[in-house]
Amino acid sequence: MENIVWAVDGSFFGQRISGIQRYSIELLSALDAIVPPGLVEVVTPPGVRAPVYENIKAVTFGTRKGVAWQQRDYPAYLKQRGARGLATCNVIPLFGFRGIAVVHDVCYRARPDFYTDFRGRLSAAWHRLQYRRIARTAEHIITVSQFSKQELTRYYGVEPDRISVVYNAWQQMQRIAPDERIFEKVPLLRRGEYYFSMANLLKNKNFPWVLRAARNKPDAVFAIAGGGSLEAEAKRLGLADLPNVVYLGYVSDGEAKALMHHCKAFLFPTLYEGFGIPPLEAVACGAPRIYVSDTPCMREVYGDCAGYIDLKTNRGYVDDVIPPKQDAAQLLARYSWEKSAKDFLEVLEQQSV
Structure with missing residues (x-):
């Protein structure tokens, strides 16, 4: 040879x-x-x-x-x-x-x-x-x-x-220590009582869906991490000043791990991915459930361990997400x-x- x-x-x-x-x-x-x-x-x-x-x-x-x-x-x-x-x-x-x-x-x-x-x-x-x-x-x-x-x-x-x-x-997440101080910095966030997403302005990430979900569920808090002009984009979409949306800006890896661990669900309404690693990282950090878009790629990667957002019919309702059939933690053994x-x-x- x-x-x-x-x-x-x-x-x-x-x-x-x-x-x-x-x-x-x-x-x-x-x-x-x-x-x-x-x-x-x-x-x-x-x-x-x-x-x-x-x-x-x-x-x-x-x-x-x-x-x-x-x-x-x-x-x-x-x-x-x-x-x-x-x-x-x-x-x-x-x-x-x-x-x-x-x-x-x-x-x-x-x-x-x-x-x-x-x-x-x-x-x-x-x-x-x-x-x-x-x-x-x-x-x-x-x-x-x-x-x-x-x-x-x-x-x-x-x-x-x-x-x-x-x-x-996902094993890289094991090297990160959670930073619980984020909850002192942002008192509106109560452990186990908010939806969490990591957003940017790339169109495939579908940031507007999260804003519509917040508008449609005013009794729940939606925490959004990410830099750029997310608030300006919300204003352009006519979805600014939602009182239940918390813009966190850039967060550290430790803060992200803590936010993932304590959220009600991690939201990932992507329009297109080759794999889509953030929900897997969220599960590795202890997120109790993940809600992802109902696409062939997400079905392949996450199987029965995710809740699915049918983007053809679901215009921003977390309560209408197709529920998972298996516990999200079972996902980790696959990868x-x-x-x-x-x-x-x-x-x-x-x-x-």
Whole structure:
């Protein structure tokens, strides 16, 4: 068998952490415990540091940063090292890449109506270009759900046997200590008596549904965490000044864990996801129930352990959510970074033959 080295694009270590970066960080950490020495390297731009691993080698290479590093220095390293590429964040070099790419979702292609301003259209154009290049040139594709696998086949004609599914997980939440002081800072929040959501202005997150739910249930408190102009957006929607809505702004990881643990339910009325990790994290933090949108992806990931919001008929009524058939905590046994790392390593070994 050829002595393959897989070189990971580690530029995500210098990026703000969202679900995509979290997947990459946790997967590599779990992979390090089981991967043979010499099989995987992490390559980073100057000024970006990777963790210290036992079996994964960390290398700093090149002179550029950001997109320029990804498109120029990273493929130069692959050529110089004679390595295969491993890109885990939806983006590959447009030229000089041979290897495996992780595509988390194809929302930019499936829902162009979400991206209507100049910045959104520009981002959508770049990502659609990336999806096309990955579909054409990657030797293998990994994605995070069967739903996303089907979407890659539907929109880009990728043969199903070129795609493997490696799920997200939740164990990172165990490292966070809950910060109960949030309840002293916000006296309106009483443990066990509020609905909680984490919002932003991305259209797929469906922030307006939470506001309508608050308007329709004035006897309940709705706590909303997230930055940006959520209150301004509420005003634009004609849903400002709802007395039972508490805008928390950005919250720390510890505060989020405490808020998840003590909520009546965690709300996630998303319109489109590749996996949708926040409800899983909420359950890991002790949320007694999660309410998610009734979509194929959410059904796949959360099964009978979630309550479902039928967005075709439910215009903002938490009391009309289809109730879960199983306790939410039963969900946790399905997913672990250890399992995901084993699945990921199996793909690497198959592609190394």
